Amino acid sequence: MLAMAGDERNFRSSYYEKVGCRGVEEKKSLEILMKEKPWDKVKLKQFCLRFTVPAAYRNLVWKVLLDILPVYPDSHQYVWEQRTEQYQDLLYAVQMLELIDIDAPRCQVLLEMWLLENEERTPPLFPETNFSSADTFLPIANTLLELYNDEVDVYWFSKSLTDVVRMMQRDLPKLKEAFTTMLEKEDGDLFNHLVDINALEMLPLTKWFNCCFAGVLDDTSLTKIWDKVCSGAPKILSFAAVMLIITMRRNILRSQNADDVLNCVSQIPEQCEEVVANKAIELWQYYGAQPQSDQLAKK
Secondary structure, three states: HHHEEEEEEEHHHHHHHOOOOHHHHHHHHHHHHHOOOOHHHHHHHHHHOOOOOOOHHHHHHHHOOOOOOOOOHHHHHHHHHHHHHHHHHHHHHHHHOOOOOOOOOHHHHHHHHHHHOOOOOOOOEEOOEEEHHHHHHHHHHHHHHHHHHOEEEEEEHHHHHHHHHHHHHHHHHHHHHHHHHHHHOOHHHHHHHHHOOOOOOOHHHHHHHHHEOOOOOOOHHHHHHHHHHHHOOOOOHHHHHHHHHHHHOOOOOOOOOOOHHHHHHOOHHHHHHHHHHHHHHHHHHHHHHHHHHHHHHHO
């Protein structure tokens, strides 16, 4: 009965998307929220947990969710002018102090600006995992450079998402546990095969979670997942990992050892990346989104 209900839900969602109804209604709902003064951040998070943010509004919505801009729309222009000025000051400073060759890759320049702002000479390690913050900041910045033309946007999103990941470190064991539990539930044969060849523990889950799949999935697929991350729901990353493994099922089942599996998951076909993101969100909404929405509503 549960499977039939899920199939019906997926069919209706797919149909509404094909005829363009769902996107129109979601956009209207978001526009209503954005007319409030001030914005209700709880309602905004709930919207982002339930739906994909329309591309036209994603930049602004993310800025408010990540506290780059305040919930008061009348203050947005002034605050953003201050953010832009801060960016320009940092860029000028790294040039004058010769901290980096200005012709270096832009993500490296942005990293040096972030380090200077935080009075760090080298990228700090996340204390819970000893994972370098550079391995979070750089792939995220690279992805954002593909999404946005304005490097001021890229800088502020990169540093904010890196802060999200830093705060997420203590929850990494829970995210890994959720991944293991869900994979075994969704595909027991695949799970058992990974266990049998001692590959389950070798999966790069910490790397995937700490870069929020930047550099693993393409930028257009990632935005849907990052809508949830920006809304305070990092558990979506566990579901993305599950669907990545399941999507690569055929090749993984042919793998003879952990190295074969690692090689397999490091070469995801382009046509599979969008599938991974969409299926991850479907699975997350089916199993995990409702409790998070309820929790938000209670705050």
